[in-house]
Amino acid sequence: MSSPNQPDLNPGDFASSEINYSVAQGRKVFGNVMTGLVLFCVALALLPLGSILFMLLTNGLSRLFTDFPSVFTELPPPPLVDGGGFRNAIIGTLVTCFIGALISVPFGVLTAIYTVEFGQGNRLSQFVRFCTNVLSGVPSIIAGLFAYGIVVLAMGTFSAIAGGVALSVLMLPIIIRTTEEGLKSIPREVRQGLVGIGATNFQGVFSVILPAALPFVATGVTLALARAAGETAPLLFTALFNQFDARSLREPTATLSVLIYNYAIAPYKNQNELAWAAALIVVLMILSVSILARTLTSRKVY
Amino acid sequence: MMNSSTYSDAIDNSAAGHPVIRTENVSIFYGNFQAVRNVFLDIPKNKVVAFIGPSGCGKSTLLRCYNRLNDLIPGARVEGKITYQNIDLYDPKVDPVEVRRRIGMVFQRPNPFPKSIYENIAFGARINGYKGDMDELVERSLRSAALWDEVKDKLKESGLSLSGGQQQRLCIARTVAIEPEVILMDEPCSALDPISTLRVEDLIHDLKQRFTIIIVTHNMQQASRVADYTAFFNAEAGETGSRFGYLVEYDKTEHIFNAPKEKSTQDYVSGRFG
Numbered sequence: 001m002s003s004p005n006q007p008d009l010n011p012g013d014f015a016s017s018e019i020n021y022s023v024a025q026g027r028k029v030f031g032n033v034m035t036g037l038v039l040f041c042v043a044l045a046l047l048p049l050g051s052i053l054f055m056l057l058t059n060g061l062s063r064l065f066t067d068f069p070s071v072f073t074e075l076p077p078p079p080l081v082d083g084g085g086f087r088n089a090i091i092g093t094l095v096t097c098f099i100g101a102l103i104s105v106p107f108g109v110l111t112a113i114y115t116v117e118f119g120q121g122n123r124l125s126q127f128v129r130f131c132t133n134v135l136s137g138v139p140s141i142i143a144g145l146f147a148y149g150i151v152v153l154a155m156g157t158f159s160a161i162a163g164g165v166a167l168s169v170l171m172l173p174i175i176i177r178t179t180e181e182g183l184k185s186i187p188r189e190v191r192q193g194l195v196g197i198g199a200t201n202f203q204g205v206f207s208v209i210l211p212a213a214l215p216f217v218a219t220g221v222t223l224a225l226a227r228a229a230g231e232t233a234p235l236l237f238t239a240l241f242n243q244f245d246a247r248s249l250r251e252p253t254a255t256l257s258v259l260i261y262n263y264a265i266a267p268y269k270n271q272n273e274l275a276w277a278a279a280l281i282v283v284l285m286i287l288s289v290s291i292l293a294r295t296l297t298s299r300k301v302y
Numbered sequence: 303m304m305n306s307s308t309y310s311d312a313i314d315n316s317a318a319g320h321p322v323i324r325t326e327n328v329s330i331f332y333g334n335f336q337a338v339r340n341v342f343l344d345i346p347k348n349k350v351v352a353f354i355g356p357s358g359c360g361k362s363t364l365l366r367c368y369n370r371l372n373d374l375i376p377g378a379r380v381e382g383k384i385t386y387q388n389i390d391l392y393d394p395k396v397d398p399v400e401v402r403r404r405i406g407m408v409f410q411r412p413n414p415f416p417k418s419i420y421e422n423i424a425f426g427a428r429i430n431g432y433k434g435d436m437d438e439l440v441e442r443s444l445r446s447a448a449l450w451d452e453v454k455d456k457l458k459e460s461g462l463s464l465s466g467g468q469q470q471r472l473c474i475a476r477t478v479a480i481e482p483e484v485i486l487m488d489e490p491c492s493a494l495d496p497i498s499t500l501r502v503e504d505l506i507h508d509l510k511q512r513f514t515i516i517i518v519t520h521n522m523q524q525a526s527r528v529a530d531y532t533a534f535f536n537a538e539a540g541e542t543g544s545r546f547g548y549l550v551e552y553d554k555t556e557h558i559f560n561a562p563k564e565k566s567t568q569d570y571v572s573g574r575f576g
Contacts, residue, residue, distance in 0.1 A: 211416070
């Protein structure tokens with residue numbers, strides 16, 4: 001009966017066929033109970049997210065549809081006036097986040113390059129890493145206080161620049177960490193190959209290692225932007241708020257998060273509705289940026 | 303082992319001229335641990351020298367000293383003298399990057415850069431200051447690595463898209479492109495299938511015309527096929543109980559395999575090692 005590719009085997013070569021192939025009852029029950037427990041915990045963890053999205057959609061979506069596109073194109077209304085929108089806040093959020101990224105991306109990426117590629121675990125890079133951890137634990141309002149102290153007081157005015165500086169402090173540790181991870185993910189063999197062909201550390205890092213780690217850097221930047229777009233506390237006394245369009249970066253600037261804060265506690269129904277709509281927009285912005293980050297990491301080389 | 307220096311004299315330098323690399327009483331340490339003890343070894347020009355021996359005998363460690371790759375390991379230290387064309391490689395004035403440009407290296411696992419096939423070769427040449435016709439250099443390097451016909455239509459594709467054997471030949475082409483004088487190969491075929499291994503071995507035969515090659519291998523058939531000279535290393539427990547590697551015997555390959563002077567060499571090459 002044996003197929004031509006099989007060696008000749010005697011039936012006695014195998015153990016007797018008295019094996020019970022069905023899973024023992026106790027193990028089966030235990031497995032099912034544990035699976036059920038895990039699913040329950042997952043549902044519990046997703047509950048807050050689901051209810052937040054549900055609230056936002058039920059309260060914010062109607063305003064977006066009924067007033068489309070005026071919520072995006074008009075300025076916030078004065079009290080007791082109907083309609084209006086928050087175009088200045090959308091622009092303000094984009095501008096402050098952009099300024100934040102402009103400051104934090106170069107510093108963050110270069111810091112990570114130093115700690116991983118050049119410092120390689122020396123005292124300074126360990127110290128820098130420790131500082132990064134401390135920085136990521138700093139409450140966001142402290143970052144706002146810092147920007148207030150060094151930018152607002154110096155310039156004599158609240159501004160988008162001050163808001164950007166505050167946000168950059170919050171973005172910095174995120175960018176440093178993800179870039180570090182990206183650089184560490186490059187295999188040792190590639191580094192040895194670079195050394196083997198006589199590349200200096202600088203040539204290797206900037207021609208091969210950093211380009212290969214770029215998806216991670218992009219992820220870090222988008223995650224940091226998502227974090228910054230939702231921050232309110234550091235903007236309260238740096239970018240402040242503006243009922244109108246800011247004409248320059250040196251003026252108080254409206255942002256979505258501060259608009260939500262101001263209008264959610266305002267005693268006017270129209271303003272409350274605008275706050276809901278703005279909250280929905282912020283969440284959608286963060287969501288799309290996070291999805292972008294995920295697709296970027298999936299393109300990684302290693 | 304005590305009179306290892308005699309094996310240097312066994313190499314016929316009259317035909318090959320002055321040795322390219324001289325290893326004089328070299329010991330290598332990682333911190334307090336001595337990995338390699340008192341090696342005397344001369345590498346003749348345009349020959350293939352194989353380092354064989356059991357795991358942990360320090361052959362890779364010694365190989366990595368020739369292009370100062372051990373500099374990257376914290377605590378690694380070299381005693382004794384390694385000269386390359388009469389220049390002390392460990393002279394404080396010597397730039398390790400410059401050493402690595404003269405003494406190229408092919409690693410155990412293929413490690414192409416995450417770039418196109420073309421760029422994999424052009425990159426090394428460019429950073430080494432190559433100013434000539436890059437297309438021509440890429441073609442020439444790929445041809446000398448016997449890879450040109452397989453990749454000439456997809457030079458823009460990633461080097462990582464190639465098979466393991468092709469990747470290793472790409473790495474050899476990349477090393478050839480920087481035109482070193484010596485190529486160090488650290489078990490270049492250990493991650494390859496037998497067919498790819500034979501291709502790389504053929505390649506080593508061709509490259510010998512232009513380069514001096516030192517190859518570390520666990521495969522004794524490989525050593526006997528490719529090498530002109532073979533050095534057998536062994537490991538031994540020292541007074542403190544930690545094992546160190548040392549050179550047992552260094553001679554023409556046929557002598558090592560057919561008529562070794564040391565019993566341990568005889569045992570190792572005949573497979574009776576224990």
